[in-house]
Amino acid sequence: MNVQSAAAASGLPAKTIRYYDEIGLVTPDRRANGYRDYNDRAVQKLAFLKRARQLGFSIDDCRQLLSLYEDKQRASKDVRTLAQQHLAEIDARLSELHELRATLADLVDACHGDSRPDCPILADLAGAQSKKA
Amino acid sequence: MNVQSAAAASGLPAKTIRYYDEIGLVTPDRRANGYRDYNDRAVQKLAFLKRARQLGFSIDDCRQLLSLYEDKQRASKDVRTLAQQHLAEIDARLSELHELRATLADLVDACHGDSRPDCPILADLAGAQSKKA
DNA sequence: GTTGACCTTCTAGTTACTGGAAGCCTTATG
DNA sequence: CATAAGGCTTCCAGTAACTAGAAGGTCAAC
Missing domain, CATH: 1.10.1660.10 (Multidrug-efflux Transporter Regulator; Chain: A; Domain 2)
Structure with a gap:
């Protein structure tokens, strides 16, 4: 093939x-x-x-998984541990992303979005204290 | 400095x-x-x-934001639009990540995690139909 | 004058591919 | 038999956003 x-x-x-x-x-x-x-x-x-x-x-994870997959004697535990580590990483990324989303959503809400040059988003990015920061 | x-x-x-x-x-x-x-x-x-x-x-977003930040005549709307696009991307990533987490958590739950070589995680990865798939 | 802590530039490595170029191989068609 | 289309091969470069490290210049202090 x-x-x-x-x-x-x-x-x-x-x-x-x-x-x-x-x-x-x-x-x-x-x-x-x-x-x-x-x-x-x-x-x-x-x-x-x-x-x-x-x-x-990751590719590195995959390499390990593949060798476990290949290995008839592999312990189910090893695979589970790898998956659990990965789950923890995902949870960490999720909470980061949630936080980030909240901050950005607040900013978008606070921004009137018309043509005036006054913009809370830029103000916040520039380092001003926002209500939630 | x-x-x-x-x-x-x-x-x-x-x-x-x-x-x-x-x-x-x-x-x-x-x-x-x-x-x-x-x-x-x-x-x-x-x-x-x-x-x-x-x-x-992204750095590219930043480049745009920076020029808006520099530009005294910038419309607040432009900044808001950029932030909103970004919010949509974040939401997409969040739902992907949620889904991924659910799949992986199911697999970890289904895995007995002892020393026997029979492992649902590897079975699923290998393409077997899992209960949730 | 020499040590140590700065500074500079350059190269290469990271992750996991993706695109493209140059060139060989195979098959079908006139 | 020539050739054209479509495989296949390798290698080089680029992506995002840095980071590490090396070679070498500069500066202040002792």
Whole structure:
């Protein structure tokens, strides 16, 4: 199975698949002419990667997950720990983002948005104390 | 005022301030010996940038905000529009992140986390249909 | 005069790709 | 057999926004 077919089968762009080969994440066989050749197992791994990346795992996380996935003796605990760490990161990002949203929403509310040059958003950005700051 | 002092006054790392000079965001005067020289106005801009970056505005957004900030004739509406666009992006990211969190939390819940090699997280990543998928 | 703490510029690395160019391989068609 | 279209290969460069580090100039103090 060549790159394009592997792309179709896994849902990843061909460029990305070549990149994953380059960084040693999924290394395909090579045919006599040098073309990459992906077997079913490799395509499964690519699909695995697609899903893991969508869930926000970094490439490094993926590398670990992949080796756990490969390892028949892997402990479910290891996978769970990795996922939990990731969950904690997501929660941290969520609360940051919530806070950021609140601040920005306050500013937008406070801004009259007409053509006068007086603007609370710029004032706040410039360092003036806002009501919530 | 040299870089280090400007850093202390604005709250940005000196490296970042040099970078902002390099990309033409805030261009300081230069002293006879070539050292950067930041006046109060420049430091204000740096502080402005720090705040805007914290709020998640991109460097490109910041460039626009800075020119609006500079422009005495700027319409408050323009600033508001920029902030609102940004708010919409944040909301999109928030809902994505919420969804991702829910999926991952389900998986972690479903994972027994002991030493047996059977793991729902890897199963899901590998493409099996999970209850919620 | 020499130590130490500044400053300068430049290069390269980070994350995870993406786009594009130059050039080989394969297949179909006239 | 020539050629054109569409694969495939590699490599180089660019993205965002810095950050780390190296080589070397400058300055104030002792």
